Amino acid sequence: MTNNELYDVIFKRKSVRKYHMTQLSQDTLEQLQAYTGTLKKLDGNIKVEFTILTSEKVKGMFAIKAPHYICIYSEKKDGYLVNAGFLMQQLDLYLSAGKLGSCWLGMAKPDKEIPLTRNGLEFVIMLAFGSPEEPVHRTDKDQFKRNSLSEITSIENAEELLEPVRLAPSATNSQPWFFSGDSNEIIVSRKKLSMLKAQLLGKMNNIDTGIALCHLWLSADRQGKNVSFDFQNGQAPQGFEFMTKVKVG
Ligand SMILES: Cc1cc2nc3c(=O)[nH]c(=O)nc-3n(C[C@H](O)[C@H](O)[C@H](O)COP(=O)(O)O)c2cc1C
Known part of the structure; x- marks a missing residue:
């Protein structure tokens, strides 16, 4: 594959x-x-x-x-x-x-x-x-229930790179991610959760972030670019928790 x-x-x-x-x-x-x-x-x-x-x-x-x-x-x-x-x-x-x-x-x-x-x-x-007993694929992108790009990123002119990331699956379709910075150095963060929600969704939202990073890697790869991840240093926007900085190039 x-x-x-x-x-x-x-x-x-x-x-x-x-x-x-x-x-x-x-x-x-x-x-x-x-x-x-x-x-x-x-x-x-x-x-x-x-x-x-x-x-x-x-x-x-x-x-x-x-x-x-x-x-x-x-x-x-x-x-x-x-x-x-x-x-x-x-x-x-x-x-x-x-x-x-x-x-x-x-x-x-x-x-x-x-x-x-x-x-x-x-x-x-x-x-x-x-083996599926229902259609295995969607036939139209409109069938994805997802937030719009403007709701999940502040990066301009990165539609091609981030559209596949927008479509990523997540637990209860929570789509906890936000992408800031610029298209060469993307800050990936996720919504801060209340204590109660963190108990319910914290584990899942970490897994969701990994799913989004997988789609981001494949998207960059399609454009002939490499990605590298820095999990230590980065500033998330207000209300979000820093997850990783992704260098795309
Ligand atoms: C970490 C994770 C856990 C999930 N757990 C369940 C689950 O327990 N039961 C279920 O029916 N779907 C589960 N899902 C599927 C999501 O509900 C689904 O991916 C999301 O609603 C988006 O729909 P789509 O995958 O059809 O695009 C899970 C998805 C993720 C990423």
Whole structure:
């Protein structure tokens, strides 16, 4: 799968919540598992592992019924949630580009018999996936329910770069991101949350930021540009929390 194929599907992808319960072929599952080893890393110092579970291994009221789920386990270092979002969104796009359905599941957990830690890494989040029993793609960009560009950025003349980022999925479609600075050096921040909301959405909004960074990387890559991330130094606008500064060039 090329970066361009991932980029193109950004404009069509959607969450798929209805699946045929037939298992995908062993070959398809092995290809997905092999693909996890090729993902672009946001932070190479954070160890992660991916594991694929079948339907009966994920239960609970928060799980969508699907034939398969892919889970990410991670070292719990600074930035691990953003990193998990960045990596798992590549899988979401990979599946969608292969005309398979997928849906992020923020609340679902593996069944009790599956440990939440593996080789010292902790379960973070999973995607449901399988053969879709509903259209796998949107046919028109208007079908995305998203904030407008002017609501998520103060950067002028960056439509082409930021439009794919605007379309990124997020938990409860919260779209917590804001992009300031300029198109060569973008400050990525996210909405500050009240204490109560932070308990509910804090983890998810970190993962959402990683998803947006994945779309930003693919967008820059499409324009033949590299991105580098500085997670330490940057000033967020009022009401927002600094997440990272992205050098595009
Ligand atoms: C981190 C994260 C967690 C999510 N959790 C769930 C979930 O538990 N159940 C669900 O049905 N959708 C879940 N979603 C899907 C979002 O609701 C969906 O991405 C958003 O509404 C935008 O719609 P779209 O993906 O169809 O473009 C989640 C998405 C993200 C990014």
